[in-house]
Amino acid sequence: MVDLTKNYFELFELPVSCQVDQQRLSSQYRALQRAVHPDRFAGGDERQQRLSIQYASHVNEAFNTLKQPLPRAIYLLKLAGRDVDMERNAIMDPGFLMEQMELREAVAEIKSISKPEQEVERLANQVDADIHRYLQQFEGFWVSGAEQDLDQAETVVRKMQFMVKLAAELEQLESELLDE
Amino acid sequence: MALLQISEPGQAPEPHQYKRAVGIDLGTTNSLVAAVRSGVAETLPDIDGNHTLPSVVHYGEHGNDVGNSAKASALVDPGNTIVSVKRMMGRGIEDVDALGGVLPYQFVTDTSGKSEGMPFIKTRCGEVSPVEVSAEILRSLVGRAQETLGGDLDGAVITVPAYFDDAQRQATKDAAKLAGLKVYRLLNEPTAAAVAYGLDQGGEGIIAVYDLGGGTFDISILRLEKGVFEVMATGGDTALGGDDFDRLVARWILREAQIDESSINPLQLREAMVEACRVKEALTAGSEVEVNFGEWRGTLSRGQFNELVDSLIDRTIRAFRRSLRDAGLKANEIDEVVMVGGSTRVPRVRERVEAFSGRQPLTSIDPDRVVAVGAALQANVLAGNKSAEDMLLLDVIPLSLGLETMGGLMERVIHRNTTIPVCRAQEFTTYKDGQTAMVIHVFQGERELIRDNRSLARFELRGIPAIPAGGAKIRVTFQVDADGLLSVAAEELSTGVKSSIQVKPSYGLSDSDISRMLKDSFAHASDDRDARALLEQQVEADRVVEALVVALDKDGQTLLDKDEYSSLLADVESLKQCRETGDARSIASEIERIGKSSEEFAARRMNQGIRQALSGQKLDDLEEF
Numbered sequence: 001m002v003d004l005t006k007n008y009f010e011l012f013e014l015p016v017s018c019q020v021d022q023q024r025l026s027s028q029y030r031a032l033q034r035a036v037h038p039d040r041f042a043g044g045d046e047r048q049q050r051l052s053i054q055y056a057s058h059v060n061e062a063f064n065t066l067k068q069p070l071p072r073a074i075y076l077l078k079l080a081g082r083d084v085d086m087e088r089n090a091i092m093d094p095g096f097l098m099e100q101m102e103l104r105e106a107v108a109e110i111k112s113i114s115k116p117e118q119e120v121e122r123l124a125n126q127v128d129a130d131i132h133r134y135l136q137q138f139e140g141f142w143v144s145g146a147e148q149d150l151d152q153a154e155t156v157v158r159k160m161q162f163m164v165k166l167a168a169e170l171e172q173l174e175s176e177l178l179d180e
Numbered sequence: 181m182a183l184l185q186i187s188e189p190g191q192a193p194e195p196h197q198y199k200r201a202v203g204i205d206l207g208t209t210n211s212l213v214a215a216v217r218s219g220v221a222e223t224l225p226d227i228d229g230n231h232t233l234p235s236v237v238h239y240g241e242h243g244n245d246v247g248n249s250a251k252a253s254a255l256v257d258p259g260n261t262i263v264s265v266k267r268m269m270g271r272g273i274e275d276v277d278a279l280g281g282v283l284p285y286q287f288v289t290d291t292s293g294k295s296e297g298m299p300f301i302k303t304r305c306g307e308v309s310p311v312e313v314s315a316e317i318l319r320s321l322v323g324r325a326q327e328t329l330g331g332d333l334d335g336a337v338i339t340v341p342a343y344f345d346d347a348q349r350q351a352t353k354d355a356a357k358l359a360g361l362k363v364y365r366l367l368n369e370p371t372a373a374a375v376a377y378g379l380d381q382g383g384e385g386i387i388a389v390y391d392l393g394g395g396t397f398d399i400s401i402l403r404l405e406k407g408v409f410e411v412m413a414t415g416g417d418t419a420l421g422g423d424d425f426d427r428l429v430a431r432w433i434l435r436e437a438q439i440d441e442s443s444i445n446p447l448q449l450r451e452a453m454v455e456a457c458r459v460k461e462a463l464t465a466g467s468e469v470e471v472n473f474g475e476w477r478g479t480l481s482r483g484q485f486n487e488l489v490d491s492l493i494d495r496t497i498r499a500f501r502r503s504l505r506d507a508g509l510k511a512n513e514i515d516e517v518v519m520v521g522g523s524t525r526v527p528r529v530r531e532r533v534e535a536f537s538g539r540q541p542l543t544s545i546d547p548d549r550v551v552a553v554g555a556a557l558q559a560n561v562l563a564g565n566k567s568a569e570d571m572l573l574l575d576v577i578p579l580s581l582g583l584e585t586m587g588g589l590m591e592r593v594i595h596r597n598t599t600i601p602v603c604r605a606q607e608f609t610t611y612k613d614g615q616t617a618m619v620i621h622v623f624q625g626e627r628e629l630i631r632d633n634r635s636l637a638r639f640e641l642r643g644i645p646a647i648p649a650g651g652a653k654i655r656v657t658f659q660v661d662a663d664g665l666l667s668v669a670a671e672e673l674s675t676g677v678k679s680s681i682q683v684k685p686s687y688g689l690s691d692s693d694i695s696r697m698l699k700d701s702f703a704h705a706s707d708d709r710d711a712r713a714l715l716e717q718q719v720e721a722d723r724v725v726e727a728l729v730v731a732l733d734k735d736g737q738t739l740l741d742k743d744e745y746s747s748l749l750a751d752v753e754s755l756k757q758c759r760e761t762g763d764a765r766s767i768a769s770e771i772e773r774i775g776k777s778s779e780e781f782a783a784r785r786m787n788q789g790i791r792q793a794l795s796g797q798k799l800d801d802l803e804e805f
Contacts, residue, residue, distance in 0.1 A: 013794050028794060030408045034572050035789035038601060038662040042364040042562035043199065043335065045724040047775040051782055053661050055790075057603035064598075171505070178501055 007079060008062035018076065018139040020066055029063045069135045070164045073157050076142055077150070084154055086161055096159055103127070103166060110173060120174050127167045134160040199334040201364065201563035202325045203372070203555025206314065206338055206352065208266040208421060209394030209522065211235045212549060213321040214556035215329060216565070221376070221556040223549045224328045232548060233324075237262045237316045239303035246320040255454070258446050259285060260303045264423060265317075267395045268310040269355075270347030273299045311351050315358035322361055335362040337559040339551050341396040342368035343416035343578050345624050346636050346666050353663070364562040366663040368575055369393075370400035371411060372554030373520040375573070376545055378404050385515030388504075390533055390541070391551075392496060393521035395421040399500045401507040401514075410574045413506035413597050415499045420492065422460075422523035428488045429456035429480070437476035448474075460485070464525050486528045493532050500536060506597055517541040522548050574599050577660055584621040584630045586611065593658045596626065600664060605657040607673075614646040618654055620670050620679075641670040643677040710764065717767040721759040724771055728752050728778060731785060739784045751777055 009016045012028040034040075036055035041048045065071045077084050106123060110116045134156050141153035203221075205212045210232040214223040223231045230248065238250035239260045245253075254261045262285070268276050273289050276299045286302040300307040318338075325333060340352050349366055356363045370389035378387065384404050391398040398416040402409050430452040434441050444452075455473055459480055462469040468481045504511060517533060519541045524530065533541055545553065558573065560566050577600050582592040585608075593606050610618065618641045625633025644652050653673040660666050671678045729752060736745050751774045758770040 011790075027406075030406065030410075030572070031793040032790060033408070033574060035793035036786060037572060037574070039365065039562055039572065043564050043723070044727045045720060045771075045775075047724075047779070048727055048782060051779075051786060053601045053659070054603070055786055056662070057601045057659070060599050060602055061604075175502055175505055178498075178505065 008066055008075065011059070011062050012066065014066070016076070016079065018073070018135065018142055020072065022067070025063070025066055029059065032059045069131060070157070070160050073135065073138050073142075073153075073160065077154060077157060080142070080145065080150060082150060082154060084157060086158075093155070093159075096162075100162055100166075107166070107169060107173065111177075116177055117174075120170055120177065124167065124170045124174070127163050127170065131160055131163045131167070134163065199563035199565055200325075200329045200331055201334055201556075201559035201565065202321075202329075202336045203367075203552050203557070203559045204318065204321055204336050204338045205369070205372075205549075205552035205555060206266065206317065206340075206355075207235055207393060207551075208264050208396060208423070209235055210548065211317050211321060212552035213325045214549070214552040215325060216556050216560040217329075221553045221560070223552050224325055226324050233317065233320060235263070235265065235317050237265070237313050239305040239308070241304065244305070244316060246316050255447065255450060258450050260305075262301060262303075262308075262313045264395055265310050265313040267419065268299060269314060270345070270349070270351035271299070271310075311355045312358060314352070314355035318355055318359035318361060322359060333361065334563055335364040335559065337365050337367050337372075337555045337562065338363055339367050339369045339372050339555050341391070341393075341416065341418060342370050342398045342400050342411075342414040342575075343396065343418050344664075345418075345579055345634060346581075346664070347634070348418070349664050353665070363663075364559055366665075367555055367558055367573070368398070368400065368411070368414065368664075369551045370398050370414070370518075370520065371402065371409060371573055371575055372552075372558065373518050373550045374400070374402050374404070374409060374554070375557050375571070376550045376554035377516070377518050377542060378409065386509065386513055387516045387518060388500070388514050388537060389518045389520060390496070390500065390524065391416075391520035392523040392529060393421050394523070395419070395423050397421060397496050397499065398520075399496070399503045401503050401509065407570055408572045408574065410599075411576045412509075413503045414576060414578050415503040415506070416578075417495060417499060420495060422457075422521070424492055425460055425489050425523065425526070426453050426456040428492070429459055429485070432456075432480070432488060433471060433473050433476075433478075436471075436478050437473050460526065464527060482527070489526070489528060493529055496529075497532060497536050500533075511537055514539055518550070519543050519547050520550055575662070575664070576600060577602070577664055579624045580626055581622065581624050581636075581658055581660070581666060582633075583608075583656060584619075584623060588630050590623055590625070590628060590630045590633055593656070594660065600660050601662050603657065603659045605655050608654045608656060609650045610644060610647075610652045610654075611649050613648045615649065615652070616644045616646050617642045618644060618670070620656060620668065622666070622668055636666065637668065639668075639670075639679060641672065641677065641679045643675070644672050645675055714762060714764040714767075717764045717771070718759055721755055721767050721771055724774060725752055725755055725759075728774070731781065735781075735785050735788065739788060740781060744781070748778055748781060 007016070012025060012032070014020060014024065014028070033056060036052055036059060038049055038052045038056060041052045065075050074084055074086065103123070106119070110119050113119055138153050138156045138160070141149040141156065201215065203214045212223045212232055214221055225231050226233070233247045234251040236250040236254060237244060237246050238253040238257065239262070240253065240257070250261060254263060273287060276287060287299045288302055288307055289299065298309060300309050301313070322333060336356070338352060338356060340349055344352070352366060353363055370391050373389050373391065374387050384406075387402045387404055389398070389400045389402065391400075396416065396418050397420040398414070400414040401412045403412055430449075431441065433452055433456060434444075452473060455471065459469050459471055463480070463482050463485050466482070468479055471478045471480050514537050517537050517539045519530070519533070524541070524543070524547050530541055561571055576597045577594060578596060580592045580596045581594045582590045583606075585591040591606070594602055594604050608618070619638065620641060621630070621638045622636045623630050623633040624636050627633050641654060644654070655671050655673055657669045657671070658666060659669075669678065728748065732745070732748060732752070736748070740748065755770050755774055758767055761767070
């Protein structure tokens with residue numbers, strides 16, 4: 001089972017890097033699924049089908065990890081020997097916490113303002129820009145690879161997670177607004 | 181070469197043999213079966229030339245009948261005539277009660293405790309489960325297909341609404357099992373429809389499939405690129421369809437005729453529904469229709485009808501909008517809208533969908549047949565009759581899967597719209613000192629509190645070492661296969677204590693129920709259990725032999741050394757001999773043994789497949805430059 005132990009970048013034959021060529025990723029993904037998907041083995045025996053479910057699940061997981069900036073960054077840290085426990089996410093940086101509080105207040109007030117859709121969009125754009133900015137910061141630290149830089153990279157990833165959660169909340173809010 | 185020496189006629193099936201594969205649309209109101217013949221996918225008619233089979237089963241005094249003749253009994257014997265059974269699949273008795281109290285059946289729950297909460301319908305032929313009723317419909321379709329195609333079927337693709345949850349999917353698979361049908365794949369109806377159009381037109385881009393059937397509404401957003409259909413998002417409502425249009429019109433009739441809804445009997449109610457359906461269909465072409473109910477006469481205009489049903493259509497448009505958002509798209513990015521289901525014939529539905537999407541909906545394939553046609557195309561590929569290089573479907577799970585955590589909260593393990601198959605693990609810990617067991621309660625749904633979601637299964641992991649709270653590490657693994665069916669495993673990591681289940685939905689049939697029903701059912705009345713078990717093992721043995729022979733033929737020389745090759749060749753021979761012994765248990769253990777001995781070869785082939793796939797990719801890229 002050689003290929004299952006390859007790292008996700010190797011599996012897709014992509015360079016291990018912070019930025020990923022999305023188009024190349026997608027076309028490699030489709031090619032891999034063509035080879036391993038259970039539909040290729042639907043008439044086959046059970047064991048073969050189980051093996052294919054295992055491979056196809058692995059390819060899906062790899063694709064989802066490399067596609068989005070946050071899981072990709074977490075994965076890059078893991079490859080660098082740092083397993084970040086995202087469940088225990090405590091950031092002490094007062095400036096960042098202040099920023100978060102302001103953003104959260106803005107989100108909480110959205111429903112009471114007159115044109116909520118525009119405000120949701122403005123905030124979503126801001127959050128997206130922040131995520132992008134953090135990814136660039138992360139890249140700088142990660143490329144250096146020194147221990148203290150990886151510490152910094154880890155902190156940036158934690159900040160990014162806050163933003164990703166906020167983005168998900170904004171999406172939820174947007175869909176509630178659409179339904180009303 | 182070696183192949184010729186090991187293949188003896190009349191024993192194992194020959195490799196690359198043409199397979200009889202069908203696509204089945206098991207619908208709420210009507211069902212269809214389709215197959216690819218001479219390269220063309222088409223629905224198969226019965227001897228009278230009817231393509232659609234009404235999804236109605238009548239339990240009569242002289243046996244059951246299915247389809248048109250059963251439908252005719254609906255008016256005279258409503259209590260023994262089961263319609264719209266799809267709405268009851270995988271549902272509990274409370275769900276069925278919540279369907280509006282308009283079903284003229286007597287429901288009972290199983291008293292043995294094995295299928296707790298599952299509604300059984302009381303008929304003159306005894307109590308029947310929705311799964312058994314569906315199996316009757318499947319048997320009828322299978323019979324038709326066998327006659328047309330001239331022999332037993334090798335397998336089928338059965339379609340389900342994309343929004344079907346685990347329990348509903350499992351119930352559908354159980355029905356196929358009862359009908360003695362091998363299911364290649366459960367395929368989502370909208371995906372099937374996109375396949376039917378996509379292949380015909382060779383298109384690329386974003387496709388929205390709007391599927392309004394008799395009892396369910398589905399919306400799916402797909403991306404088609406180089407023969408790969410990728411479902412990006414899916415949504416809908418499992419309790420919204422053409423029947424609801426009829427119900428609104430029937431209520432209107434009763435209101436206008438000044439009849440109190442609660443005072444009428446099931447027969448009158450059915451009459452009102454039948455008239456409502458007629459009126460709805462007549463309004464597709466006409467602008468005004470005369471309505472008759474008993475002594476009462478009236479007219480309904482298209483405008484009035486539109487007003488009645490607009491609130492239902494609103495619900496579909498909302499789901500459409502939400503799915504687009506899930507896919508990260510705007511309405512103006514849609515390239516095509518495919519219409520599926522008889523209810524999309526309603527002009528108001530087409531108007532509203534066109535207004536929302538800005539695209540004229542595709543209706544060139546009969547909306548009643550398009551799903552079955554797509555399923556047949558997929559069945560043909562899965563059976564191996566057509567190269568799988570041409571088409572691949574990547575589908576998603578419609579609803580999130582998770583676990584109950586402290587405080588009755590839902591902890592999501594797999595989010596909705598995740599591409600399947602998928603395997604994901606999450607770690608939990610004990611919350612009490614010395615805790616030695618943990619309840620794993622699995623739910624499906626989007627709400628924060630588990631009580632608002634659907635309970636799928638519950639099991640216990642025992643034998644956790646008695647250590648302080650937070651000390652044990654329990655890994656729970658969710659695996660969803662390509663049919664969208666879930667299995668869950670739990671493991672305590674420090675001791676390796678394991679527990680796993682194939683999730684059997686809370687309102688599903690237990691395995692013992694199924695084997696009892698198999699025994700009871702007409703088609704298997706003469707088989708005894710052992711004969712059936714033997715047959716199953718022999719079929720599986722044939723599959724293993726066939727797969728291994730094909731694999732050895734193709735890759736044996738390149739991926740195996742001489743010893744490995746001859747050892748596997750000997751295994752094939754030994755399994756073929758064992759198959760003839762007629763002992764189910766020894767065949768099973770031989771299959772198991774060969775499964776292990778050929779595992780390495782299977783993995784090497786898979787890895788080779790991966791390498792070849794990517795090197796093919798490079799050639800593609802070169803050609804583009």
